[in-house]
Amino acid sequence: MDTAGLTLLVTIGGILTTFATILTTLHACGKDIWKCFRTMCGKDDIEETSPMDIEMKPPKINPPQSSSNLRKVSRNSLVRSQREEIFYKVERDLMTLLRNCLELDTKNYVSILSGHVDHYHSNKSEDAALGWGCGCGLRNIQMLSSHLLSQRHEAREVLYGGSGFVPDIASLQRWIELARKKGFGRPTHHDSDRRFDDNGSWIGARDCAALLRYFGLRANVVDFESTSSSHVLTEWVWNYFSDHKKVDDRRVIVSEKGPLYFHTDGHSRTIVGIQATRESNGMQQLHNLLIFEPAINTKSLEESLQKNVGWQQKIKRGSHTLKEPPYQLCYVDPGIARGKDLKNLKTIKSIRPEFSSV
Numbered sequence: 343m344d345t346a347g348l349t350l351l352v353t354i355g356g357i358l359t360t361f362a363t364i365l366t367t368l369h370a371c372g373k374d375i376w377k378c379f380r381t382m383c384g385k386d387d388i389e390e391t392s393p394m395d396i397e398m399k400p401p402k403i404n405p406p407q408s409s410s411n412l413r414k415v416s417r418n419s420l421v422r423s424q425r426e427e428i429f430y431k432v433e434r435d436l437m438t439l440l441r442n443c444l445e446l447d448t449k450n451y452v453s454i455l456s457g458h459v460d461h462y463h464s465n466k467s468e469d470a471a472l473g474w475g476c477g478c479g480l481r482n483i484q485m486l487s488s489h490l491l492s493q494r495h496e497a498r499e500v501l502y503g504g505s506g507f508v509p510d511i512a513s514l515q516r517w518i519e520l521a522r523k524k525g526f527g528r529p530t531h532h533d534s535d536r537r538f539d540d541n542g543s544w545i546g547a548r549d550c551a552a553l554l555r556y557f558g559l560r561a562n563v564v565d566f567e568s569t570s571s572s573h574v575l576t577e578w579v580w581n582y583f584s585d586h587k588k589v590d591d592r593r594v595i596v597s598e599k600g601p602l603y604f605h606t607d608g609h610s611r612t613i614v615g616i617q618a619t620r621e622s623n624g625m626q627q628l629h630n631l632l633i634f635e636p637a638i639n640t641k642s643l644e645e646s647l648q649k650n651v652g653w654q655q656k657i658k659r660g661s662h663t664l665k666e667p668p669y670q671l672c673y674v675d676p677g678i679a680r681g682k683d684l685k686n687l688k689t690i691k692s693i694r695p696e697f698s699s700v
Contacts (some may be wrong), residue, residue, distance in 0.1 A: 373618070397682050409542035419518060421503030422432060424513035429462050430640040436461050439613065439647035440632070440657065444594045444617070446650060453594045453632065454583040455615035456459045456601045460488035461640045468511055478610050479545025480515070481636035482603050483553065484508050485612040486674070489600050490559070496678050499684070500557045516552050518545070527552030545610070545669035548690060550603045555687040556680040563692040566669040570695075575669050576628040578695055582673065604633065607665045611635050630658040637640040 430502065432439070437458055462484040487508045489559055490497040502509055502517065509517065525597035527548055547563050566575050583597045600618045602613040615632035634643075636644050646653040670692075680686050 417503065417520065420516055421478065421505065424502060424505065424509045424516070426505075426507040427510040429460065429463065429484075429508075430644075432461070432640065432644050434648075436566070436634075436640075436644065436647065439644065440614070440653075441594050441596070442646070443650050443653055444649055447593070450620045451593065451617050452589055452620055453617040453628070454580075454589070454597050454598055454613055455594065455632065456489065456583070456599055457493045457616050458489060458611065459485055459601050460492075460632065461485065461490075461634050461643060462636060463635045463638060463640045464510075465511075475580070478636045479549065479605070480511050482610045482612045483545070484513060485552050485636075486550065486554075486601055486603055486632055486672075490554075490674065494676070495599065496676075497557075497559055497674075501554075502557070502677055514553075517556070518549055521553050521556035524556060526556045527688075527690055547603050547605045547610075547672040548692075551690055554672075554674060555690070557677075558680060558684050558687070559688070560675040560677055560679060562673055562675065562688055563670045564671040564673070565666045565692040565694050566671075567694060568666070568668050570667045571665070572664040572671070573628070574695065575664070575667070576631065576661045578671075579613060579631060580618065580628055583616055600674055601634075604631075605670040605672075611673075628661065630660050631664075632657055633659050671688070 360493055365699075435458060437455060441455060444451070444455075462481045464481055468477070491501060491506065491508065492498075498506060502513075551561035552565045564578070566578075579602065582602070583599050584595075585597070585599065589595060597615075604611050604613045612634040613631055614634055616628070617625045617630040617632060619629050635656065642674065643653070643656055646656060
């Protein structure tokens with residue numbers, strides 16, 4: 343090898359040696375910087391990991407939150423983290439389809455309906471994990487929420503932090519936990535027998551009211567005692583939707599009242615209206631509750647209403663089909679409570695009707 347080639351090899355070797363020295367120095371400095379950073383943050387906050395290894399480790403997956411963790415969720419964080427419920431959206435609107443079917447009914451009926459309500463059917467895998475009583479209860483809260491968000495501007499501004507959508511089941515659970523933590527839903531001494539709410543697998547009318555009251559909505563609970571009858575219930579529902587006014591000769595009337603959260607015997611449904619037969623004396627004989635059942639698939643319900651076939655079995659409930667009381671209802675009056683009025687909503691004193699009243 344000539345002198346020029348030997349000189350080139352020596353030069354390259356020197357460059358490589360210098361480069362290796364630089365890498366060694368950078369690595370040592372990196373460790374010192376990392377140790378300093380760990381010392382500033384506290385050893386328990388940062389894993390014993392080299393900076394070189396950080397990108398190589400797989401990301402951690404946080405386990406599902408336990409009920410104890412739910413209580414640590416703040417309102418602001420929940421507003422940011424909540425997710426919108428994905429559900430089967432009926433293009434023509436179920437309440438419009440139901441109204442059309444009721445108009446075509448050949449019997450001498452008069453029906454009163456609430457405004458828009460979306461139907462949320464139970465998801466077997468998701469609701470089974472919650473327990474049937476809890477799953478159906480949350481689905482009915484979603485139905486009631488869909489009406490409030492679409493029909494009441496003041497409610498849309500406050501419900502679920504003003505998000506404008508119906509949250510999914512997991513988010514609803516967190517909202518209920520937060521409402522309870524803030525003291526909403528406290529019973530009075532008249533309501534010591536909270537048979538619908540203290541069972542861990544049930545979400546009852548009181549939970550529904552407590553959640554809505556947390557946002558300032560004037561939600562109320564109606565208790566029908568075991569000494570009541572299904573007739574007392576249907577009479578109350580008729581007076582609620584008709585607002586104690588005499589109905590005219592229309593087959594179907596759309597009320598300004600919202601739907602009712604209806605709980606009985608460990609199961610809940612949503613009452614979207616009521617139907618009665620017209621008597622010759624102009625009076626109405628109460629006949630059928632019109633309900634949205636979360637156990638029924640929304641698409642199946644839509645198809646029945648579109649074809650005007652079989653929907654009666656899915657929606658109509660005569661008073662004779664109702665199980666024995668007690669029953670519970672939740673309804674929402676207009677207006678938003680603030681300040682002292684909001685604080686007063688924390689204590690729920692249920693209404694106990696003996697005869698027709700709202």
